Amino acid sequence: MEFRKSQTIYMQIADHICERILAGIIQEGERMESVREMASQTQVNPNTVMRTFSFLQEQEIIFNKRGIGYFVADDAAEKIKTMKREEFVKEYLPELFKMMQLLDIDFEELKRIYEQSKKAAAK
Amino acid sequence: MEFRKSQTIYMQIADHICERILAGIIQEGERMESVREMASQTQVNPNTVMRTFSFLQEQEIIFNKRGIGYFVADDAAEKIKTMKREEFVKEYLPELFKMMQLLDIDFEELKRIYEQSKKAAAK
Protein backbone atom coordinates (compact mmCIF):
# COMPACT_ATOMS: atom_id res chain seq x y z
CA MET A 1 0.00 0.00 0.00
CA GLU A 2 1.23 3.47 -0.93
CA PHE A 3 0.89 6.38 1.44
CA ARG A 4 0.71 10.09 0.90
CA LYS A 5 2.99 11.98 3.18
CA SER A 6 0.49 14.78 3.71
CA GLN A 7 -1.44 12.67 6.19
CA THR A 8 -0.45 10.23 8.90
CA ILE A 9 -0.22 6.61 7.85
CA TYR A 10 -2.53 5.36 10.55
CA MET A 11 -5.28 7.71 9.45
CA GLN A 12 -4.86 6.72 5.82
CA ILE A 13 -5.28 3.11 6.85
CA ALA A 14 -8.37 4.09 8.83
CA ASP A 15 -9.83 5.87 5.80
CA HIS A 16 -9.06 2.91 3.63
CA ILE A 17 -10.87 0.58 5.99
CA CYS A 18 -13.86 2.92 6.15
CA GLU A 19 -14.07 2.98 2.38
CA ARG A 20 -13.98 -0.78 2.23
CA ILE A 21 -16.80 -0.94 4.75
CA LEU A 22 -18.88 1.60 2.83
CA ALA A 23 -18.29 -0.34 -0.39
CA GLY A 24 -19.45 -3.51 1.31
CA ILE A 25 -16.11 -5.23 0.81
CA ILE A 26 -16.00 -5.80 4.54
CA GLN A 27 -19.40 -6.77 5.89
CA GLU A 28 -20.76 -5.50 9.19
CA GLY A 29 -20.25 -8.03 11.95
CA GLU A 30 -17.36 -9.59 10.08
CA ARG A 31 -13.96 -10.10 11.66
CA MET A 32 -11.18 -7.81 10.53
CA GLU A 33 -7.73 -9.01 9.62
CA SER A 34 -5.58 -9.33 12.71
CA VAL A 35 -3.21 -6.52 13.59
CA ARG A 36 -0.23 -8.56 12.44
CA GLU A 37 -1.89 -9.63 9.19
CA MET A 38 -2.80 -6.10 8.25
CA ALA A 39 0.66 -4.91 9.24
CA SER A 40 2.33 -7.32 6.85
CA GLN A 41 -0.20 -6.60 4.10
CA THR A 42 0.31 -2.86 4.31
CA GLN A 43 4.04 -3.12 4.95
CA VAL A 44 3.68 -1.14 8.11
CA ASN A 45 4.63 -1.61 11.74
CA PRO A 46 2.04 -3.50 13.84
CA ASN A 47 1.99 -0.60 16.28
CA THR A 48 0.80 1.66 13.51
CA VAL A 49 -2.06 -0.68 12.66
CA MET A 50 -2.82 -0.92 16.37
CA ARG A 51 -3.19 2.81 16.39
CA THR A 52 -5.62 2.67 13.48
CA PHE A 53 -7.70 0.04 15.22
CA SER A 54 -7.72 1.96 18.50
CA PHE A 55 -8.95 5.01 16.65
CA LEU A 56 -11.71 3.11 14.85
CA GLN A 57 -12.72 1.50 18.12
CA GLU A 58 -13.07 4.89 19.76
CA GLN A 59 -15.32 5.90 16.89
CA GLU A 60 -17.28 2.70 17.56
CA ILE A 61 -16.78 1.60 13.98
CA ILE A 62 -15.09 -1.62 15.06
CA PHE A 63 -15.09 -3.41 18.39
CA ASN A 64 -12.88 -5.95 20.08
CA LYS A 65 -13.49 -9.49 21.23
CA ARG A 66 -10.72 -10.36 23.59
CA GLY A 67 -8.24 -12.86 22.33
CA ILE A 68 -10.14 -13.20 19.07
CA GLY A 69 -9.76 -9.96 17.17
CA TYR A 70 -11.54 -6.87 15.91
CA PHE A 71 -14.99 -6.96 14.35
CA VAL A 72 -16.93 -4.45 12.27
CA ALA A 73 -19.75 -2.90 14.31
CA ASP A 74 -23.32 -3.51 13.20
CA ASP A 75 -24.05 0.07 12.25
CA ALA A 76 -20.52 0.83 11.06
CA ALA A 77 -21.45 2.07 7.58
CA GLU A 78 -24.07 4.39 9.01
CA LYS A 79 -21.65 5.74 11.62
CA ILE A 80 -18.99 6.35 9.01
CA LYS A 81 -21.39 8.21 6.76
CA THR A 82 -22.62 10.39 9.59
CA MET A 83 -19.11 11.12 10.72
CA LYS A 84 -17.75 11.86 7.27
CA ARG A 85 -20.75 13.96 6.36
CA GLU A 86 -20.40 16.07 9.46
CA GLU A 87 -16.72 16.52 8.80
CA PHE A 88 -17.51 17.41 5.22
CA VAL A 89 -20.14 20.01 6.02
CA LYS A 90 -18.41 21.59 8.98
CA GLU A 91 -14.79 21.59 7.97
CA TYR A 92 -14.59 21.02 4.28
CA LEU A 93 -17.41 23.01 2.74
CA PRO A 94 -16.79 26.36 4.46
CA GLU A 95 -13.35 26.34 2.90
CA LEU A 96 -14.82 25.37 -0.45
CA PHE A 97 -17.28 28.24 -0.44
CA LYS A 98 -14.60 30.66 0.63
CA MET A 99 -12.33 29.50 -2.17
CA MET A 100 -15.11 29.71 -4.74
CA GLN A 101 -15.84 33.27 -3.76
CA LEU A 102 -12.16 34.16 -3.71
CA LEU A 103 -11.53 32.69 -7.13
CA ASP A 104 -14.82 33.74 -8.71
CA ILE A 105 -15.88 30.20 -9.41
CA ASP A 106 -19.59 29.43 -9.43
CA PHE A 107 -21.43 26.13 -9.27
CA GLU A 108 -21.77 25.93 -13.05
CA GLU A 109 -18.02 26.07 -13.45
CA LEU A 110 -17.56 23.59 -10.64
CA LYS A 111 -19.83 21.17 -12.42
CA ARG A 112 -17.95 21.73 -15.68
CA ILE A 113 -14.64 20.89 -14.03
CA TYR A 114 -16.26 17.84 -12.53
CA GLU A 115 -17.45 16.56 -15.92
CA GLN A 116 -13.98 17.08 -17.33
CA SER A 117 -12.32 15.17 -14.51
CA LYS A 118 -14.80 12.34 -14.99
CA LYS A 119 -13.88 12.12 -18.64
CA ALA A 120 -10.20 12.18 -17.76
CA ALA A 121 -10.72 9.36 -15.27
CA ALA A 122 -12.65 7.33 -17.84
CA LYS A 123 -9.66 7.08 -20.13
CA MET B 1 -6.77 35.19 16.33
CA GLU B 2 -8.18 31.70 16.49
CA PHE B 3 -6.52 28.81 14.72
CA ARG B 4 -7.80 25.52 13.47
CA LYS B 5 -5.66 22.67 14.55
CA SER B 6 -6.03 20.82 11.27
CA GLN B 7 -3.52 23.13 9.63
CA THR B 8 -0.29 24.72 10.71
CA ILE B 9 -0.49 28.14 12.27
CA TYR B 10 1.97 29.76 9.91
CA MET B 11 -0.06 28.68 6.88
CA GLN B 12 -3.27 29.97 8.42
CA ILE B 13 -1.59 33.32 8.91
CA ALA B 14 -0.37 33.22 5.31
CA ASP B 15 -3.91 32.54 4.10
CA HIS B 16 -5.20 35.37 6.20
CA ILE B 17 -2.71 37.77 4.70
CA CYS B 18 -3.53 36.61 1.18
CA GLU B 19 -7.21 37.23 1.79
CA ARG B 20 -6.51 40.72 3.01
CA ILE B 21 -4.47 41.40 -0.10
CA LEU B 22 -7.18 40.05 -2.38
CA ALA B 23 -9.76 42.14 -0.55
CA GLY B 24 -7.61 45.21 -1.03
CA ILE B 25 -7.20 45.76 2.69
CA ILE B 26 -3.47 45.63 2.13
CA GLN B 27 -2.49 47.44 -1.06
CA GLU B 28 0.17 46.20 -3.45
CA GLY B 29 3.47 47.95 -2.81
CA GLU B 30 2.47 48.74 0.73
CA ARG B 31 4.65 47.83 3.71
CA MET B 32 3.51 44.91 5.87
CA GLU B 33 3.34 45.03 9.64
CA SER B 34 6.65 44.03 11.18
CA VAL B 35 7.18 40.50 12.37
CA ARG B 36 6.95 41.61 15.98
CA GLU B 37 3.79 43.63 15.46
CA MET B 38 2.05 40.79 13.74
CA ALA B 39 3.29 38.34 16.36
CA SER B 40 1.77 40.33 19.19
CA GLN B 41 -1.43 40.94 17.24
CA THR B 42 -1.93 37.26 16.51
CA GLN B 43 -0.62 36.09 19.90
CA VAL B 44 1.90 33.90 18.20
CA ASN B 45 5.63 33.25 18.43
CA PRO B 46 7.61 35.69 16.24
CA ASN B 47 9.40 32.72 14.68
CA THR B 48 6.04 31.52 13.43
CA VAL B 49 5.31 34.84 11.75
CA MET B 50 8.82 34.79 10.34
CA ARG B 51 8.04 31.45 8.77
CA THR B 52 4.87 32.87 7.23
CA PHE B 53 6.83 35.74 5.72
CA SER B 54 9.51 33.41 4.39
CA PHE B 55 6.84 31.32 2.74
CA LEU B 56 5.14 34.31 1.16
CA GLN B 57 8.49 35.57 -0.01
CA GLU B 58 9.23 32.24 -1.68
CA GLN B 59 5.92 32.57 -3.47
CA GLU B 60 6.98 36.10 -4.48
CA ILE B 61 3.87 37.55 -2.92
CA ILE B 62 5.88 39.78 -0.63
CA PHE B 63 9.49 40.89 -0.83
CA ASN B 64 12.04 42.14 1.64
CA LYS B 65 13.92 45.41 1.89
CA ARG B 66 16.74 44.84 4.29
CA GLY B 67 16.48 46.83 7.46
CA ILE B 68 13.10 48.23 6.49
CA GLY B 69 10.62 45.43 6.31
CA TYR B 70 8.44 43.34 4.04
CA PHE B 71 6.39 44.80 1.18
CA VAL B 72 3.54 43.46 -0.88
CA ALA B 73 4.65 42.65 -4.44
CA ASP B 74 3.12 44.57 -7.31
CA ASP B 75 1.36 41.61 -8.86
CA ALA B 76 0.62 39.95 -5.53
CA ALA B 77 -3.12 39.62 -6.01
CA GLU B 78 -2.68 38.03 -9.42
CA LYS B 79 -0.04 35.62 -8.12
CA ILE B 80 -2.26 34.61 -5.22
CA LYS B 81 -5.19 33.96 -7.51
CA THR B 82 -3.14 31.81 -9.86
CA MET B 83 -1.60 29.90 -6.99
CA LYS B 84 -4.86 29.36 -5.16
CA ARG B 85 -6.66 28.35 -8.31
CA GLU B 86 -4.07 25.76 -9.18
CA GLU B 87 -4.08 24.42 -5.65
CA PHE B 88 -7.86 24.39 -5.71
CA VAL B 89 -8.21 22.46 -8.95
CA LYS B 90 -5.40 20.01 -8.44
CA GLU B 91 -5.58 19.25 -4.76
CA TYR B 92 -8.90 20.37 -3.42
CA LEU B 93 -11.42 19.42 -6.06
CA PRO B 94 -10.42 15.77 -6.55
CA GLU B 95 -11.01 15.21 -2.87
CA LEU B 96 -14.28 17.09 -3.06
CA PHE B 97 -15.58 14.92 -5.87
CA LYS B 98 -14.51 11.79 -4.07
CA MET B 99 -16.28 12.86 -0.91
CA MET B 100 -19.43 13.80 -2.81
CA GLN B 101 -19.56 10.38 -4.41
CA LEU B 102 -18.86 8.63 -1.10
CA LEU B 103 -21.57 10.54 0.71
CA ASP B 104 -24.09 10.58 -2.12
CA ILE B 105 -24.12 14.35 -2.36
CA ASP B 106 -24.84 15.94 -5.74
CA PHE B 107 -24.43 19.50 -6.95
CA GLU B 108 -28.03 20.40 -6.18
CA GLU B 109 -27.51 19.47 -2.56
CA LEU B 110 -24.19 21.27 -2.47
CA LYS B 111 -25.89 24.43 -3.62
CA ARG B 112 -28.63 23.95 -1.04
CA ILE B 113 -26.10 23.62 1.76
CA TYR B 114 -24.40 26.73 0.43
CA GLU B 115 -27.58 28.78 0.58
CA GLN B 116 -28.21 27.61 4.12
CA SER B 117 -24.73 28.49 5.27
CA LYS B 118 -25.09 31.94 3.73
CA LYS B 119 -28.29 32.47 5.69
CA ALA B 120 -26.63 31.26 8.87
CA ALA B 121 -23.73 33.61 8.33
CA ALA B 122 -26.12 36.51 7.74
CA LYS B 123 -27.45 36.29 11.27
Added chain:
Amino acid sequence: MEFRKSQTIYMQIADHICERILAGIIQEGERMESVREMASQTQVNPNTVMRTFSFLQEQEIIFNKRGIGYFVADDAAEKIKTMKREEFVKEYLPELFKMMQLLDIDFEELKRIYEQSKKAAAK
Protein backbone atom coordinates in the same frame (compact mmCIF):
# COMPACT_ATOMS: atom_id res chain seq x y z
CA MET C 1 -23.34 -14.66 29.58
CA GLU C 2 -22.23 -11.04 29.40
CA PHE C 3 -18.76 -9.98 30.48
CA ARG C 4 -17.39 -6.71 31.68
CA LYS C 5 -14.25 -5.74 29.90
CA SER C 6 -12.61 -4.31 32.99
CA GLN C 7 -11.82 -7.82 34.23
CA THR C 8 -10.66 -11.00 32.60
CA ILE C 9 -13.33 -13.42 31.46
CA TYR C 10 -11.93 -16.38 33.33
CA MET C 11 -12.07 -14.49 36.63
CA GLN C 12 -15.62 -13.37 35.98
CA ILE C 13 -16.57 -17.01 35.43
CA ALA C 14 -14.78 -17.95 38.64
CA ASP C 15 -16.71 -15.28 40.54
CA HIS C 16 -19.93 -16.51 39.05
CA ILE C 17 -19.21 -20.08 40.18
CA CYS C 18 -18.29 -18.89 43.68
CA GLU C 19 -21.55 -17.03 43.96
CA ARG C 20 -23.50 -20.11 42.95
CA ILE C 21 -21.67 -22.12 45.58
CA LEU C 22 -22.33 -19.53 48.28
CA ALA C 23 -25.97 -19.42 47.29
CA GLY C 24 -26.19 -23.19 47.55
CA ILE C 25 -27.10 -23.63 43.90
CA ILE C 26 -24.10 -25.90 43.59
CA GLN C 27 -23.75 -28.12 46.64
CA GLU C 28 -20.45 -28.99 48.24
CA GLY C 29 -19.17 -32.38 47.06
CA GLU C 30 -21.24 -32.13 43.90
CA ARG C 31 -19.74 -32.55 40.42
CA MET C 32 -19.28 -29.42 38.32
CA GLU C 33 -20.37 -29.14 34.71
CA SER C 34 -17.64 -30.33 32.37
CA VAL C 35 -15.32 -27.83 30.78
CA ARG C 36 -17.04 -28.28 27.42
CA GLU C 37 -20.53 -27.91 28.83
CA MET C 38 -19.66 -24.75 30.62
CA ALA C 39 -17.82 -23.42 27.57
CA SER C 40 -20.86 -23.82 25.36
CA GLN C 41 -23.17 -22.42 28.05
CA THR C 42 -21.10 -19.30 28.52
CA GLN C 43 -20.17 -18.96 24.83
CA VAL C 44 -16.52 -18.97 25.69
CA ASN C 45 -13.39 -20.78 24.56
CA PRO C 46 -12.92 -24.08 26.47
CA ASN C 47 -9.36 -23.00 27.28
CA THR C 48 -10.82 -20.05 29.15
CA VAL C 49 -13.04 -22.32 31.28
CA MET C 50 -10.07 -24.57 31.84
CA ARG C 51 -8.20 -21.59 33.21
CA THR C 52 -11.08 -20.84 35.57
CA PHE C 53 -11.06 -24.41 36.86
CA SER C 54 -7.29 -24.34 37.33
CA PHE C 55 -7.59 -21.17 39.33
CA LEU C 56 -10.36 -22.55 41.54
CA GLN C 57 -8.37 -25.71 42.05
CA GLU C 58 -5.36 -23.69 43.19
CA GLN C 59 -7.62 -22.00 45.71
CA GLU C 60 -8.79 -25.48 46.79
CA ILE C 61 -12.38 -24.52 46.09
CA ILE C 62 -12.80 -27.38 43.63
CA PHE C 63 -10.75 -30.50 43.12
CA ASN C 64 -10.21 -32.91 40.27
CA LYS C 65 -10.91 -36.65 39.92
CA ARG C 66 -9.00 -37.81 36.92
CA GLY C 67 -11.17 -38.97 34.08
CA ILE C 68 -14.34 -38.00 35.91
CA GLY C 69 -14.39 -34.25 36.37
CA TYR C 70 -14.20 -31.43 38.86
CA PHE C 71 -15.97 -31.49 42.22
CA VAL C 72 -16.80 -28.81 44.76
CA ALA C 73 -14.62 -29.13 47.87
CA ASP C 74 -16.32 -29.85 51.18
CA ASP C 75 -15.45 -26.55 52.79
CA ALA C 76 -15.72 -24.57 49.58
CA ALA C 77 -18.21 -21.98 50.85
CA GLU C 78 -16.10 -21.28 53.92
CA LYS C 79 -12.93 -20.95 51.84
CA ILE C 80 -14.61 -18.59 49.43
CA LYS C 81 -15.87 -16.38 52.24
CA THR C 82 -12.45 -16.19 53.88
CA MET C 83 -10.75 -15.49 50.58
CA LYS C 84 -13.25 -12.87 49.48
CA ARG C 85 -13.23 -11.16 52.83
CA GLU C 86 -9.48 -10.89 52.87
CA GLU C 87 -9.45 -9.60 49.31
CA PHE C 88 -12.19 -7.16 50.21
CA VAL C 89 -10.50 -5.70 53.24
CA LYS C 90 -6.97 -5.59 51.91
CA GLU C 91 -7.46 -4.61 48.30
CA TYR C 92 -10.92 -3.26 47.84
CA LEU C 93 -11.57 -1.10 50.87
CA PRO C 94 -8.41 1.01 50.81
CA GLU C 95 -9.29 2.10 47.33
CA LEU C 96 -12.89 2.72 48.38
CA PHE C 97 -11.83 4.99 51.22
CA LYS C 98 -9.44 6.86 48.98
CA MET C 99 -12.15 7.41 46.38
CA MET C 100 -14.63 8.56 49.00
CA GLN C 101 -12.19 11.13 50.28
CA LEU C 102 -11.29 12.28 46.78
CA LEU C 103 -14.91 12.68 45.77
CA ASP C 104 -16.16 14.04 49.08
CA ILE C 105 -18.54 11.16 49.64
CA ASP C 106 -19.34 10.17 53.22
CA PHE C 107 -21.05 7.08 54.60
CA GLU C 108 -24.44 8.75 54.72
CA GLU C 109 -24.26 9.40 51.02
CA LEU C 110 -22.98 5.91 50.37
CA LYS C 111 -26.00 4.50 52.14
CA ARG C 112 -28.28 6.80 50.19
CA ILE C 113 -26.84 5.62 46.88
CA TYR C 114 -27.27 2.07 48.08
CA GLU C 115 -30.96 2.56 48.83
CA GLN C 116 -31.47 4.12 45.41
CA SER C 117 -29.74 1.29 43.60
CA LYS C 118 -31.87 -1.22 45.51
CA LYS C 119 -35.00 0.55 44.33
CA ALA C 120 -33.71 0.67 40.77
CA ALA C 121 -32.95 -3.05 40.89
CA ALA C 122 -36.43 -3.78 42.25
CA LYS C 123 -38.07 -2.52 39.07
Added chain:
Amino acid sequence: MEFRKSQTIYMQIADHICERILAGIIQEGERMESVREMASQTQVNPNTVMRTFSFLQEQEIIFNKRGIGYFVADDAAEKIKTMKREEFVKEYLPELFKMMQLLDIDFEELKRIYEQSKKAAAK
Protein backbone atom coordinates in the same frame (compact mmCIF):
# COMPACT_ATOMS: atom_id res chain seq x y z
CA MET D 1 7.88 6.78 40.79
CA GLU D 2 6.75 3.29 41.71
CA PHE D 3 4.09 1.48 39.75
CA ARG D 4 1.70 -1.27 40.63
CA LYS D 5 1.63 -4.01 38.08
CA SER D 6 -2.12 -4.49 38.35
CA GLN D 7 -2.72 -1.45 36.18
CA THR D 8 -1.04 0.00 33.13
CA ILE D 9 1.68 2.53 33.79
CA TYR D 10 0.20 5.19 31.57
CA MET D 11 -3.10 5.08 33.46
CA GLN D 12 -1.34 5.26 36.80
CA ILE D 13 0.44 8.37 35.60
CA ALA D 14 -2.90 9.77 34.44
CA ASP D 15 -4.43 9.10 37.85
CA HIS D 16 -1.48 10.69 39.54
CA ILE D 17 -1.85 13.82 37.44
CA CYS D 18 -5.58 13.97 38.15
CA GLU D 19 -4.93 13.76 41.88
CA ARG D 20 -2.41 16.57 41.67
CA ILE D 21 -4.94 18.70 39.83
CA LEU D 22 -7.67 17.93 42.38
CA ALA D 23 -5.26 18.78 45.19
CA GLY D 24 -4.46 22.09 43.53
CA ILE D 25 -0.79 21.22 43.16
CA ILE D 26 -1.18 21.87 39.45
CA GLN D 27 -3.34 24.90 38.81
CA GLU D 28 -5.92 25.09 36.03
CA GLY D 29 -4.52 26.89 33.01
CA GLU D 30 -0.99 26.08 34.05
CA ARG D 31 1.48 24.40 31.73
CA MET D 32 2.29 20.76 32.40
CA GLU D 33 5.80 19.37 32.44
CA SER D 34 6.89 18.50 28.92
CA VAL D 35 6.63 14.92 27.76
CA ARG D 36 10.37 14.48 28.05
CA GLU D 37 10.58 16.09 31.49
CA MET D 38 7.87 13.91 32.91
CA ALA D 39 9.41 10.86 31.26
CA SER D 40 12.71 11.41 32.99
CA GLN D 41 11.03 12.27 36.30
CA THR D 42 8.94 9.12 36.31
CA GLN D 43 11.71 6.97 34.82
CA VAL D 44 9.46 5.96 31.99
CA ASN D 45 9.64 6.01 28.23
CA PRO D 46 8.48 9.27 26.60
CA ASN D 47 6.02 7.30 24.48
CA THR D 48 4.33 6.11 27.64
CA VAL D 49 3.92 9.67 28.90
CA MET D 50 2.69 10.64 25.45
CA ARG D 51 0.01 8.03 25.82
CA THR D 52 -1.03 9.45 29.17
CA PHE D 53 -1.26 12.94 27.73
CA SER D 54 -3.23 11.74 24.71
CA PHE D 55 -5.69 10.07 27.04
CA LEU D 56 -6.08 13.14 29.24
CA GLN D 57 -6.51 15.29 26.14
CA GLU D 58 -9.33 13.04 24.91
CA GLN D 59 -10.98 13.50 28.29
CA GLU D 60 -10.50 17.25 27.81
CA ILE D 61 -8.63 17.48 31.09
CA ILE D 62 -5.57 18.92 29.40
CA PHE D 63 -5.16 20.56 26.01
CA ASN D 64 -2.30 21.22 23.66
CA LYS D 65 -0.72 24.40 22.38
CA ARG D 66 1.34 23.47 19.39
CA GLY D 67 5.04 23.69 19.87
CA ILE D 68 4.60 24.91 23.41
CA GLY D 69 3.24 22.07 25.47
CA TYR D 70 0.21 20.74 27.34
CA PHE D 71 -1.91 22.90 29.61
CA VAL D 72 -4.48 22.06 32.27
CA ALA D 73 -7.99 22.85 31.05
CA ASP D 74 -9.97 25.52 32.87
CA ASP D 75 -12.60 23.18 34.24
CA ALA D 76 -10.23 20.25 34.68
CA ALA D 77 -10.93 19.61 38.36
CA GLU D 78 -14.67 19.63 37.77
CA LYS D 79 -14.34 17.27 34.79
CA ILE D 80 -12.19 14.88 36.79
CA LYS D 81 -14.63 14.82 39.67
CA THR D 82 -17.58 14.17 37.38
CA MET D 83 -15.71 11.44 35.56
CA LYS D 84 -14.42 9.74 38.68
CA ARG D 85 -17.75 9.96 40.39
CA GLU D 86 -19.55 8.37 37.48
CA GLU D 87 -16.97 5.62 37.34
CA PHE D 88 -17.31 5.17 41.09
CA VAL D 89 -21.08 4.91 41.11
CA LYS D 90 -21.50 2.83 38.00
CA GLU D 91 -18.59 0.43 38.18
CA TYR D 92 -17.25 0.45 41.67
CA LEU D 93 -20.25 0.61 43.96
CA PRO D 94 -22.32 -2.22 42.47
CA GLU D 95 -19.44 -4.53 43.22
CA LEU D 96 -19.14 -3.09 46.72
CA PHE D 97 -22.78 -3.73 47.50
CA LYS D 98 -22.62 -7.22 46.12
CA MET D 99 -19.57 -7.99 48.22
CA MET D 100 -21.15 -6.56 51.35
CA GLN D 101 -24.18 -8.75 50.88
CA LEU D 102 -22.06 -11.80 50.12
CA LEU D 103 -19.85 -11.30 53.16
CA ASP D 104 -22.60 -10.13 55.51
CA ILE D 105 -20.98 -6.76 56.08
CA ASP D 106 -23.22 -3.81 56.86
CA PHE D 107 -22.51 -0.08 56.81
CA GLU D 108 -21.79 0.01 60.55
CA GLU D 109 -19.01 -2.52 60.12
CA LEU D 110 -17.73 -0.71 57.05
CA LYS D 111 -17.44 2.46 59.08
CA ARG D 112 -15.69 0.62 61.87
CA ILE D 113 -13.08 -0.76 59.46
CA TYR D 114 -12.68 2.75 58.09
CA GLU D 115 -11.97 4.23 61.51
CA GLN D 116 -9.41 1.52 62.17
CA SER D 117 -7.62 2.12 58.90
CA LYS D 118 -7.53 5.84 59.65
CA LYS D 119 -5.87 5.16 62.97
CA ALA D 120 -3.40 2.83 61.33
CA ALA D 121 -2.57 5.50 58.75
CA ALA D 122 -2.11 8.10 61.48
CA LYS D 123 0.77 6.21 63.01
Added chain:
DNA sequence: GTGGTCTAGACCACC
Protein backbone atom coordinates in the same frame (compact mmCIF):
# COMPACT_ATOMS: atom_id res chain seq x y z
C1' DG E 1 -3.26 -17.60 18.02
C1' DT E 2 -5.02 -12.71 19.68
C1' DG E 3 -4.44 -7.75 21.34
C1' DG E 4 -1.94 -4.53 24.59
C1' DT E 5 1.82 -2.32 26.77
C1' DC E 6 6.32 -0.78 27.03
C1' DT E 7 11.04 0.44 25.60
C1' DA E 8 14.56 2.46 22.69
C1' DG E 9 15.54 5.27 19.29
C1' DA E 10 14.81 7.78 15.06
C1' DC E 11 12.91 11.59 12.28
C1' DC E 12 9.86 15.33 11.39
C1' DA E 13 7.29 19.65 11.45
C1' DC E 14 6.41 23.34 14.15
C1' DC E 15 7.00 27.20 17.77
Added chain:
DNA sequence: GTGGTCTAGACCACA
Protein backbone atom coordinates in the same frame (compact mmCIF):
# COMPACT_ATOMS: atom_id res chain seq x y z
C1' DG F 1 12.76 23.72 22.59
C1' DT F 2 7.86 21.33 21.78
C1' DG F 3 4.73 17.32 20.44
C1' DG F 4 3.75 13.55 16.95
C1' DT F 5 4.56 9.63 14.19
C1' DC F 6 6.82 5.60 13.04
C1' DT F 7 9.82 1.52 13.43
C1' DA F 8 11.75 -2.54 15.62
C1' DG F 9 11.49 -5.59 18.91
C1' DA F 10 10.31 -7.43 23.40
C1' DC F 11 7.12 -9.31 26.87
C1' DC F 12 2.68 -10.30 28.78
C1' DA F 13 -2.01 -11.94 29.68
C1' DC F 14 -5.70 -13.93 27.56
C1' DA F 15 -8.71 -17.09 24.35
